[in-house]
Amino acid sequence: MRSELRSLGKKKYRLILVYLIAGLLFVSIIVGSSTWYGQRAQAKRKRNVIFMVSDGFGPASETYARTYFQATQALEHPYGYQLPLDKLLVGSSRTQSSSSLVTDSAAGATAFSCALKSYNGAVGVDPDQKPCGTVLEAAKARGMNTGLVVTSRITHATPAAFSAHVTGRDSESRIAEQQMGEYALGRQVDLLFGGGKCFFLPNETNDGCRLDGRDLWSQYQEEGWATLDTREGFDTLEPTGASLPLMGLFALDHMSYELDRDPKEQPALHEMTHKALEILGAESRQEETGFFLLIEGSRIDMAAHDNDPAAHVHDIAEYQRTVEVVKAFVDSHPETVMISVSDHETGGLTLGMQPGKEYPEYIWYPEVIQRVQNSSWAVGQALSRVDGGVKAKRAALIHSLLPESLGISDATDEEIAFLVDPEQGDIDIEFYLGRMVSRRANVGWTTHGHTGVDVNLYAYGMEAEALRGNHDNTDLGIFVSRFLGLDLPSITDKLNQIILYGWSHG
Structure with missing residues (x-):
């Protein structure tokens, strides 16, 4: 009987020892994982x-x-x-x-x-x-x-x-x-x-x-x-x-x-x-x-x-x-x-336009864009500040705003007429000025x-x-x-x- 009790005690001791070791391993894994995740989170934070x-x-x-x-x-x-x-x-x-x-x-x-x-x-x-x-x-x-x-x-x-x-x-x-x-x-x-x-x-x-x-x-x-x-x-x-x-x-x-x-x-x-x-x-x-x-x-x-x-x-x-x-x-x-x-x-945006049915040259003119000194928005703002009515605006466009700011010296009568009286159209003057440059450079836009x-x-x-x-x-x-x-x-x-x-x- 005593030998059986001693054997049982040894088994319980070994079992407790196993559980203790397992518990320590579990705790170390949890702590280690927390540390790893914490370090990883900290690393990402940096x-x-x-x-x-x-x-x-x-x-x-x-x-x-x-x-x-x-x-x-x-x-x-x-x-x-x-x-x-x-x-x-x-x-x-x-x-x-x-x-x-x-x-x-x-x-x-x-x-x-x-x-x-x-x-x-x-x-x-x-x-x-x-x-x-x-x-x-x-x-x-x-x-x-x-x-x-x-x-x-x-x-x-x-x-x-x-x-x-x-x-x-x-x-x-x-x-x-x-x-x-x-x-x-x-x-x-x-x-x-x-x-x-x-x-x-x-x-x-x-x-x-x-x-x-x-x-x-x-x-x-x-x-x-x-x-x-x-x-x-x-x-x-x-x-x-x-x-x-x-x-x-x-x-x-x-x-x-x-x-x-x-x-x-x-x-x-x-x-x-x-x-x-x-x-x-x-x-x-x-x-x-x-x-x-x-x-x-x-x-x-x-x-x-x-x-x-x-x-x-x-x-x-x-x-x-x-x-x-x-x-x-x-x-x-x-x-x-x-x-x-x-x-x-x-x-x-597209480079090159084909305005007609004839076989195109597939060419564009970057020098037109290179001559531009100001945005179409800035030109539109400058035009809005010109006093003196249609005549003064027309003169400002032909002699300064278009050639000096946009590099355009060949504006058509139709273009000038719109610019001095934009209320006749349904588009903004800045958009119209941008299109004037784009047409001359052969740059296309769909919208x-x-x-x-x-x-x-x-x-x-x-x-x-x-x-x-x-x-x-x-x-x-x-x-x-x-x-x-x-x-x-x-x-x-x-x-x-x-x-x-x-x-x-x-």
Whole structure:
């Protein structure tokens, strides 16, 4: 009996020992896994995403820009020449929205930011008009720094879709408030560079275009925002000493086309981008975190809406310069990925037209575009300021505006008649001026709106290979979320829970 008891005791001891060892192994696995996941999450938190949007820039526009520089600068750009983006091409992106084959910028940017389809005009909301968490907000929830750099109004559709939630893109007064932090999540954006100061100024002032009398500019200066609105202020801003949150708005409305931009008054897109990267990079190093930065070449699209080939190609060139700045940053920060994509194509651009039935020459005239000194929009504005009636406008067009600004010295009587009295037609004068240049250059356009074609997708840096091939635009938001380890559903849940308690998304 005693031997049996001793044997049983040994078995119990061995069993307890086995359970103890198993328990310790289980605990070590759990702790190790938690540490591994924590380290992995921390590693992703230290990554950077630079998301670039070339608004309205389709594949034909890339061909057009490359061909233009090859034709006008043959020594520097022979037939084998590649634009900066050409070297980064990885695939293409599908663009349609939930409501249309042809998307607008709001729905297109919401697909990027929320990784879901929505209707045209939707800014950070789903098809049921409920707010959806954006990659910028989710990055901020991870402790990352965030920024917006654009050449449009900062409250325009693309930057708004990453930083606000409204049911219609025209609610720019409300978008401005949300970008300052007046919504459910509080302030989410650390740095804003662009235009659109008028939506931060009260409507009773000459410069204000808000729907109310609020002075957001002064209010947020008092609440700790660093602000600047001049070229001098931009140039003297030291990246290492910059204070966040920071807002620099360099125009009341959109910033100027690159063709019209006065470098003494406004910084270029590549300059704003360079400074933003320096600031966010320095801040992220100090805080041992990463950043998310949206960059938009906004006015590529607006020039295409006017069928203005000169303004279009110069803003494309500026975007390409910006790509070089970003690529250099990625090269020195290997934990970074840059993505460049368009929300849609605008204008249906073609090189070469066949006006008649005879066999065409298949030729275009880049020298016509090379002579242009100002955008068709700037010429239209200048014409509207001419006093003295039809006679004075006719003289201004023939002797200065057309030859000096657009390089047109052969305007027809019909063209002049329309320009001095545009009310007789059903198109904008800027569009008509753009078409005047295009006809002489033999550049064709199918529309003054958007088209539904796939757009090129470019990527460079960490894990860029994952974007090869053809992707839906929502896939890009999914990629960013995975790359940074973001939790978009939790941000969406938080936004919609607060709505139940009375918060309105406008």
